[in-house]
Amino acid sequence: MREGSLVRTAVAPVLLGIVAVLLWQGAVSALDIKPFILPGPVQIGQQFAANIDNVVAGMAVTGWNALVGLVIGTILGILAAIVAALVRVVDGLAAPIVASLAVVPIVALAPVLYTMFGAGAETARQIVAGLAVFVPVYFNTLKGLRQVRPVHRDLMRSYASTRWQATRTVTLPTALPFVFTGLRIASSLAVISALIAEYFGGPVGGLGRAITSSAASSNYGLAWAYVLGSIILGLVFYCAALGLEKLATRRHGG
Structure with missing residues (x-):
């Protein structure tokens, strides 16, 4: 069982990735695709290795902004979901607001935030990442908090437990898988949002600015090397x- 799970979760995706890269390189070589259209994996790998210091530096900047946004957005999303689950009026008022946050375009939001907080600060990128994280964490946590069966709530009442005791022992453990589902979705969104926000101004550092600068100078292999850094x-x-x-699941199960 464990060996089969390991093959499905690790070995199979790696093998699929290797096959995809080989097909990519073969297509680029056989069809003589120009680098400005699509460089091959070999050229991208060479540029990545030759500029590893710059790529890592860009990853550090983008990664820090994404991490700040991820932490803040997750905390706020969980707290807001708990309040909404406890107070139905708040849930009704917050639902359309949170839904509207999900469709706010980064293209329009990032320049506004740069104007508010200054073009030399990373704050705008962190806020963009935080907003992107907040939405999936909020909705998934709220859904999880509502999964507790009425019979379990009645059981806790029969034990004369307080609301906090019921929340700690029943509600939160039930919601935990939903919280982490939102977190997994948000983890990727944080990186994507922070990177996209870098396209529209702000400090020079970051993978987004490096990609645009490399593409503007027609160094497409280097641009794709930074894309590879963002994927990693x-x-x-x-x-x-x-x-x-x-x-967390293992500790809770133990």
């Missing part, structure tokens, strides 16, 4: 969220 960063965030979920 997104995978790191996702795997960290998945690992945290496994750890």
